[in-house]
Amino acid sequence: MGRPKALTTGDIEHALDIAARVVDLFGFQYWPIFERLEAELERRASREERLNARLNQSMTDQSPVPNVRSGRRFSRDDGHLGA
Template sequence: MVTTVGEIKKAMAILADIIETSPHGEKYWPIFERLERELAVKVNRAERLAAAKAAVNDII
């Protein structure tokens, strides 16, 4: 299953609310941190692909 940047951001927003409002919200921090890492990977990959495409366009 492919997860989009938007889906990760939505999950992070929901989880942030749970962390702030739930009496046991602290236990969800590891999940939030995992989502942060996954988001960073997806954004980094997208930026690298965009840079590669731009480089090809500059050559052509």
């Protein structure tokens, strides 16, 4: 067996849609699942925004430290830096 595939943002959004229907049909005892999925989406968005803000700030920084970038960008889908 290989390594399990990382969940994408789309996967989590799809699961959140399903969780919303489950809560609607079967009650609020399933609410914690909905909240957990929603929190994960918010965490990923926040992480992406914070990283991109820092990268943009470093691009305009006039400090004597050189701005060394490898061209890697944050990937919204997997929450990891990508080439």
